[in-house]
Amino acid sequence: MSEIPADLRYSKSHEWVRAEGDLVIVGITDHAQAALGDMVYVETPETGDRLKAEEACAVVESVKAASDIYSPTSGEIVDSNSNLVDNPELVNDDPYGDGWIFQMRTDNASALEELMDAEAYETFCEEE
């Protein structure tokens, strides 16, 4: 069974979101990393990129395939995880910690309320 921390929010495309005010950290879930397999490359967004909600903004490539990462909300990229350039396996080893992918400042914090909580995401994974 994959790990689903109770204090995060989740998207249907398997990103997790940690929000503190209008600052939002995004990564992919344990369930997603396990399904994708060993990561070999991560392409992160550029600081300053402006995103719409559900816009493809990063790519994780595993030994198996490439997968888009979608922005959970609209806003601007303020940071991305440069450690992933040389250590993409951090996404496998610590998906909710050192494997975070980018940080953004949202202009629509209330939209985050519409994402799933841990319980709903667990049900979502089981049904998928």
Place this chain on the structure above:
Amino acid sequence: MMQQTELNQIHRDADGKMVDFAGWDMPLHYGSQRDEHHFVRQDAGMFDVSHMTVIDLRGKAVRRFLRHLLANDVLRLKAPGKALYSCMLREDGGVIDDLIVYFIDEQYYRMVVNAGTTEKDVAWIESRLVDGIDMRVRDDLAMLAIQGPNARQKAMQAMSEEMAWIADEIAVFVGAFCDDWFIARTGYTGEDGFEITLPETEVADFWSALVRESVKPCGLGARDTLRLEAGMNLYGMDMDESTSPLESGLGRTVAWEPAERGFIGREALEQQEAKGVERRFAGILLEDKGVMRAHQKVLTTEGHGELTSGGFSPTLNRSIGFARIPKGDSVACDVEVRGKRLKARIVKLPFVRNGKICIEL
């Protein structure tokens, strides 16, 4: 309903991530595809390849028949047990399948063909079969590939003393029977090792014995990255019925001599050769960061081509692939990866052999 090998439950018990491979329920990996890859390069790993098909051909006319059926010439096989890689072609030169054929004796050859092509292969062979040949599809057999620098030694420790004694004597690209087991020193990884064909009733015990000798179970994912590094073609990706061996890097497996041997597809290949083959098949090494995948576009100064296989090489820590590109001398090229043009280099295959990197990085 997907087909299962005899080891299906064992793969599931070992946490194998099961996927549909050509209608077979097979393990992609057992946790980490990358670790499994390194294990084969550095020590010993094993693959359940029982989905592949063994076809035994016996009879007085069998050698003559195979000299007609296959693009490579079984007459090259002199020593009993010797193996030959060959394409089986259509009349128009398209590749029906690639296979290994073993010369057991004058009236007995054994072929190993791909899982996904078994049905059409058997139909093709049957439609051309002549009197005096008995063809048997051996679905009573399982097959394991044990590969890596320590694979032979560990495999022999898992065998009876008598069998290990026989196995120890087997030369590269040769197979030998020990009762109803067939032990061949062949593989699809670029490492030393065995491919062992045995009764499926005995495969679970042998698999367990290999696990006790610390041979690591490996899935089809690692098998693919290993063969890619080793510069070995995969049927359906790197060649198929719409491509000829001459534009798939397999020209050296077509035996032109003797000129009077009329194998199926010969005329078509001769015409291609006379006209000049316009595309070459080469290795591609990505210089930029990213991962190349099959069917992405390759741009050279002579024109553009396409990746037939692509992926990430754990040994090189870079992305590698094979491509069919216009003939020429260019070395530098670009590859279109997800809307971006990345820098890459055309290289001679293989990328890796016997644990050693064969190209300049």
